Amino acid sequence: MTLTLDPAATLKEAQAQQTPQTSSASSATAFQAAAPWRPLRSSDLSLVEQLVDHYGGLIRHHGLRAGSRLPSVRALAQQAGVSRDTVVQAYDRLAAQGLVHSRRGSGVFVSARRAAQAVPRASHGLPTLEQGAAFDTAFLLRSMFREGTEHSGDAGMLPPEWLDQEMLASALRAVGRSTGTSLLTYGVPQGYLPLRQQIASVLQAQDVPAHPEAHLMTVAGATQGLDLIVRSLVRPGDTVLVEDPGWFLIFGRLNALGVNVVGVPRLPGGPDVEALERLARQHQPRLFILNTAVHNPTGQTLSAGVAHEVLRIAERHDFYLAEDDTYSDFLPGVPVRLAAMDRLQRVLLVGGYSKTLAGSLRVGYVAAHTDLIRRLTDLKLLGGLTTALPGEQVVHRVLADGQYRKHVDRLRERVDRARNRCLRMLEALDCRAPHEPQAGMFAWVDCGVDSEVLARHAAPQGLLLAPGLLFSPRQAAGSMLRIPVPMVEQPQTWKILGHLLAQHRGGGG
Numbered sequence: 001m002t003l004t005l006d007p008a009a010t011l012k013e014a015q016a017q018q019t020p021q022t023s024s025a026s027s028a029t030a031f032q033a034a035a036p037w038r039p040l041r042s043s044d045l046s047l048v049e050q051l052v053d054h055y056g057g058l059i060r061h062h063g064l065r066a067g068s069r070l071p072s073v074r075a076l077a078q079q080a081g082v083s084r085d086t087v088v089q090a091y092d093r094l095a096a097q098g099l100v101h102s103r104r105g106s107g108v109f110v111s112a113r114r115a116a117q118a119v120p121r122a123s124h125g126l127p128t129l130e131q132g133a134a135f136d137t138a139f140l141l142r143s144m145f146r147e148g149t150e151h152s153g154d155a156g157m158l159p160p161e162w163l164d165q166e167m168l169a170s171a172l173r174a175v176g177r178s179t180g181t182s183l184l185t186y187g188v189p190q191g192y193l194p195l196r197q198q199i200a201s202v203l204q205a206q207d208v209p210a211h212p213e214a215h216l217m218t219v220a221g222a223t224q225g226l227d228l229i230v231r232s233l234v235r236p237g238d239t240v241l242v243e244d245p246g247w248f249l250i251f252g253r254l255n256a257l258g259v260n261v262v263g264v265p266r267l268p269g270g271p272d273v274e275a276l277e278r279l280a281r282q283h284q285p286r287l288f289i290l291n292t293a294v295h296n297p298t299g300q301t302l303s304a305g306v307a308h309e310v311l312r313i314a315e316r317h318d319f320y321l322a323e324d325d326t327y328s329d330f331l332p333g334v335p336v337r338l339a340a341m342d343r344l345q346r347v348l349l350v351g352g353y354s355k356t357l358a359g360s361l362r363v364g365y366v367a368a369h370t371d372l373i374r375r376l377t378d379l380k381l382l383g384g385l386t387t388a389l390p391g392e393q394v395v396h397r398v399l400a401d402g403q404y405r406k407h408v409d410r411l412r413e414r415v416d417r418a419r420n421r422c423l424r425m426l427e428a429l430d431c432r433a434p435h436e437p438q439a440g441m442f443a444w445v446d447c448g449v450d451s452e453v454l455a456r457h458a459a460p461q462g463l464l465l466a467p468g469l470l471f472s473p474r475q476a477a478g479s480m481l482r483i484p485v486p487m488v489e490q491p492q493t494w495k496i497l498g499h500l501l502a503q504h505r506g507g508g509g
Contacts, residue, residue: 036079036080037050037054037055037076037080038080039081039082047082048086048089051080051082051086051087052090052094055070055090055094055100056097056099059099059100060099060113064110065110066110066112067109067112068109069107069108069110070091070107070108070110072107072108073088073091091108098111098113099111099113135452135456135470157355157359158411158486159486162414162486163357163358163411164411167398167403168357168358171398172394175390175393175394175397186386187386187387187388187392188386189217189381190216190217190377191216191217191218191365191386191392192218192392192393192396193213194396195218195363195392195393195396196212196216196217196218196365197212198396198399198400199212199216199367200212202399203339203349206334206340207337207340208339208340208349208367209343209344210349210367214370215367215370216366216367217373217376217377217380218363218364218365218392219350219352219364219380219387220362220363220364220384221352221364222325222326222350222351222352222354223364224362224364225350225352225364225365226250226289226324226350228366228376228379229350229366229376230250230253230287230289230322231257231379232376232379233286233320234254234259234287235286236257236258236259237258238260238285238287239259239260239262239284239285240254240285240286240289241262241263241276241279241285241287241288241289241319242261242288242289242290243263243264243266243271243290243291243295244264244471244472244473245266245297245298245444245468245480246266246289246296246472246473247291247296247324248466248470248471250289251470260283261473262279262283262285262473263473263474264276264288266295266298266300267306268298268300268435269302269303269306270292270302270306270307271290271306273306280314280316281317284317284319285319286319286320287320287321288310288319289322289324290310290322290323290324291326292325292328292335292336292338293325293327293335293336293337294326294327294328294335294440295440296327296440297442297444297466297482298444299438299439299442299443299444300435300437300438301331301336301439302335303336307337307338310338311341311347314346315346320348321338321347322347322348322350323337323338323339323347323348324350325337325349325351326350326351326352326355327355327439327440327441328351329356329412330439330440330441331438331439331440332412332439337349339367344367344368346369348366348367348372349368350364351365351367352364353395356407356408357395357398361391362388362391363387363391363392412439415441415485416439418485418488418489419437419440419443419485421485421488422443422483422485422487423437423443423445425488426443426445426483429447429497429498430448430501430505431448431483431501432445432446433445434446441484441486442482442483443483444480444481444483445480445483446479446481447479447480448479448505449504449505450477450478451467451469451479451480451481452467452469452477453504454481454500455467455481457503461496461500462496463496463497463500465482465483466481466482466483467480467481468480468482
């Protein structure tokens with residue numbers, strides 16, 4: 001038996017809830033006589049599950065009082081004609097649910113049940129936005145990852161039905177059969193070596209000179225990779241350049257670290273290099289964080305000419321470049337990458353698999369110069385020791401089996417179709433993209449009204465919108481809005497959006 005107990009507490013509990021004339025033994029006898037359990041051999045439920053349901057239901061519906069003793073393992077096994085192991089497993093599960101507890105040498109007893117605190121009604125939908133409170137990054141993140149969004153596409157993730165569950169399940173089974181004792185150990189600080197070797201092979205084929213032992217480390221998603229880079233290279237008061245518009249989460253992280261965040265305007269071909277030169281001369285930044293292959297939120301990609309100029313400016317003013325490669329798999333072919341041009345001298349490439357495989361895996365990587373990888377690995381150890389080995393083994397299995405590329409091709413085609421359809425539907429609502437996105441899972445459009453006000457009114461109706469002011473470090477109000485393309489498969493959501501736009505443009509309901 002694996003049940004735990006606190007003899008003093010449970011004895012006091014039992015004494016408080018039983019009447020003086022009722023003994024534990026008589027309670028058990030009376031209970032057995034009143035409600036004997038008989039196994040159903042033809043049931044779809046196992047014997048253990050049947051026994052748990054029987055006793056669990058009676059305890060929850062007050063068929064047996066707290067402090068009453070359940071039949072002994074031997075007695076119940078004999079009475080019902082089942083094995084002792086069946087009874088032991090059932091009692092263990094009841095204990096795990098907090099319904100029973102054991103006393104060494106005395107038996108198993110019903111535990112006192114305490115009413116759980118009521119959950120506020122607002123927590124079942126979008127979090128409540130208090131009167132006058134800002135529609136800020138924290139609110140958007142809380143809403144994106146609230147309970148019940150696992151099957152939606154409004155969290156900046158693709159819906160699960162767009163991904164390949166069977167491919168992952170197969171990889172999980174294969175890892176489970178082959179891991180041995182590795183599930184019981186910490187991972188390697190720099191990350192699972194076979195996975196690093198696989199990532200290195202892919203990057204080398206795309207002209208990024210990443211050696212698996214010298215230039216690569218694994219991280220818990222691209223978010224952790226960027227966080228490690230910022231904490232390693234930047235100190236409070238330093239200036240970090242970001243794209244405007246750019247990824248809102250990194251703005252919040254930088255502000256929390258006391259960093260001076262300066263936005264560089266984003267043009268269709270990449271950062272505005274004239275503005276970048278001017279801001280670099282003015283602020284002497286330590287780091288510039290940017291998307292290259294597929295930009296979030298605009299869906300634009302980096303041109304070769306702009307990439308060369310960005311590298312020249314970084315060298316001239318001596319700052320690092322963190323190249324966020326999160327969405328690169330949504331672009332067909334080999335993207336223009338700073339890391340390939342720079343040969344990992346001052347560029348740190350960050351990538352991951354959460355968008356294309358599964359958000360729950362949280363497996364990513366950083367490719368950088370050897371000295372930087374050593375520093376980042378040490379910081380990773382200080383912040384959380386190693387990353388989770390099973391997830392890295394699963395991703396390695398998917399990559400090594402050769403299924404990933406075919407999966408990504410299918411996924412990209414579906415995303416492209418949805419994005420094109422989404423843009424046409426948005427145009428029908430007079431929401432237009434300043435520049436047609438080249439790839440990616442978002443539409444960045446001008447909705448013609450204050451998008452923060454629109455998002456604020458959409459939230460109580462269960463529609464989560466990402467207003468443009470969150471994507472700018474200046475946090476200036478505007479009419480830009482990021483729409484996730486899976487929304488095209490949510491007719492009710494689309495209806496709400498159209499209704500709200502009509503209201504805010506003065507068109508009535």
